[in-house]
Amino acid sequence: MNELYVGALINGLLIGAVYALIATGLNLIFGVMRVVNFAHGEMVVIGMYMGYGLWRLTGWPPIATIPFALIGLFAMGYGFQRWIGNAFVARPQHVQFVLYIGLALVITGVHAVIFGPDPMGIQSAASFDVYRVAGLRIDATRLHAALAACVLIALLWAWLRFSLTGKALHAAADNLLGARAIGIRTNHIFALAMGMGAACAGAAGALLAPLYDTQPYLASEFTLLAFIIVIVGGLASLPGALLGGVLVGVAEAFAAVVIEPSAKSLFSYGLLIIVLVLMPQGLLGGRQGAGR
């Protein structure tokens, strides 16, 4: 019994790291533009299909898709934002929502048209690999996914902190007017933020491909999951995304053990409602309000 909970905790922590990568992308987009990306889960699913596709074609593990997912989704996110999305940054929120919901429907539609509605799973011998540490069995695929997610998050943080472009992104997030005044090209910066955010989602998708059966309609679940995480952690807060991702991962893992797997999101929604009511800015939010 005890082992069951420890196992759930470890699984939750590992999957939480991947969730954190998804949420980091959403937060980056929101932080810079104050735009909620309703197509985020759909972008995750693109990454999943890339992972699945690569495995089908070459037999490589989906983790090897990461470079393709990063580049492909960055290009897509950048292009979409640059040519279509940027005109919406200054518009009221509900108008933005409709645009990104439209994008989400298009992506899901394309997936369904190409791959069909049936779930596609990756069956390989590697999915049964486990590490044994101190009497515990740790799923190798999950561990690798979590490690890769952590590395990507660390790289992103470092890039945001130390590169000049990363600093420009920060500046735009903190003070848009000021950023414009010192000559930061906000059009480029917005597109860059969307591109990076999409790349995070895509990479996370590639990591999730061996863990979930890929299916077009999975997307809205991931979108909602990402919303929960960023609100629990705090919108626009990068450490918040990490904390939120891990918390939600663990909460879901425990819910699956305590109640039943299909009710696992009940815990995360409950967590979300409690956090929103007690700390509307999220656990690590509070840097600035989302405004209206």
Add this chain to the structure above:
Amino acid sequence: MSAILQLKGVTRRYSGLVAVSDVSFDIEQGSITALIGPNGAGKTTTFGMIAGAISPSAGSIHYEGVRIDGVAPERLCAMGIARTFQIVRPLQGMSVIDNVMIGALNRTSNLKIARSNALDLLDRVGLGTKAFEMASNLTLPDRKLLETAKALATGPKLLMLDEVMAGLRPAEADRVMDVLSAVRAEGVTILLIEHVMRVVMAIAQHVIVLNHGELIARGTPSAIVTHPRVIESYLGTKAIHP
């Protein structure tokens, strides 16, 4: 002469920074009082605390003998305290007259009465010809006038104006001053934050000076302009000790 508003030891801290420190003063019923001080002196924070937008960290505020610190702004407005915002906040999606009607609805729930009150007030502040424009289309000086009209429309007993003259042309400022004098003659008490000293000297009976969140002087306008600490705070120490 009784005090309509009393501040006792009012303090507001922001995570270590003290914006307003231990400020106490009374405002006399029916007077015009000016709150002056250099930028960052804590004037607008003080305003916000009186109007209920900000809660004081310490101290108490009494209005007509009732303690009001921490009371919600809409309750205070119903009790007769009206304020304008330094950074003007027109209701952008509504016409000018609708903006003023929102204030007028504080006194009556009858739309017709509210509308005619609003039109009268717009005429009074000189915005009558623009009553049916969208508030978002007004120029900044007109927005300042609109702020004043909105606050007046609520039918206040204590009217608090935050730099409503800034940016107005002299003729417009004179017009607003006339309105304020007339309003005062109707028994309304006025507290204003003002940088335009010409205005302060012309209409205020009392002046309160804040600097770095502290009250450093109070008195009549003529006494204040010669007050050494006031000159020091505005011009620096060297002005007095060359």
Add this chain to the structure above:
Amino acid sequence: MSRQWWAALVFVAALALLPLGASDYLLSALTLVFIAALVGIAWNLMMGFAGQLSLGHALYFGVGAYTVAILAERYGVTPWIGMGIAFAAGAAIALLIGALGFRFAVRGVYFALLTIAFAEFGRIVFEHWSFVGGTGGFYLKALSATNVPLISLRGGARFNYYALLVTLTFAWWLSVAVVRSAIGYRWRAIRDDEDAARALGVPAFRLKLLAVALSGGLTAIAGGWSGLIGGSLFPDSVLGMRLSIDFIVAPIVGGIGTLFGPILGAFIVVPLNEWSRELAQAAGINGLNLLIYGVLLMAVIIVAPQGGWPWIARRLGLVERVPCRPGEQARNGVAIAASDSTTGDTHGQTSGRTQGQTPSRAQGQTSDRATQ
């Protein structure tokens, strides 16, 4: 009577006469449009006028649907009463969410996400609640031969059509009455700038609660009708996220903050949705409908971000010009006046927001810092 009222009257009369020459298929399709319009009106009261963005209206819809259906099926309560109870239930849940959100100053995006969270929470609860049938669904018995539609509120396509037309007309009239009252004025003040509105004596908390309660209640009634017409209820189809999204699309496409927008939007969006679904089915390609619907949605919002109604109203000359005082000429489109600013002010609102966005955001940040 103004031109707007005449237009509304002609419109309703035309719809009332339509069944004389229309097929049951068309009537059923229009009934779906009416349901979407009804929810759109309800959602628009909350978002377009009071400025509170809800992305979880499926919750009220689903609760209304289950309430009416279960009361009728299990307890034999006539839907006449069931509708009233559904309204109360929808309003009560909306009040709960609103009170939690508003009391703790959950605003803007956060409030919208709170509504999603509650809606999804509700869906999952219904899926695991055996009393309401869980994921297996809840079914109404087939209509008996002795069924009297006016008692059971269940009938054929024509009955449903008229029932929804009457409900919709009533809801529209209610929304007009409320929006044009002092409440409507104060709602719009809250929408534009809540803090400034409160400083002008607007009791924002109470009025926002009123808006969400009215909106939730009306949506529950729409849900109640939908359950009676469809006969079967599944958590995913009456409480799902997709439904919440469909609900908000119609009024946004039609033009939020306008009285006709939600109706127009329903007439655009529902047929689009149905048409793309049928096309996908005919072509035998799963997901094609989503693709088409998504592309059209993006196209509409890119071309007319303020929605269709303001655009049409200007061209039809339905924007009311209220007589100004002597010597004044109201400028068309901008100077809509006061007795009915509801159609016109959307132009101003949107342009105002667009222009004012950056400064107000900067301002928002400063004031947020100041209140920490």
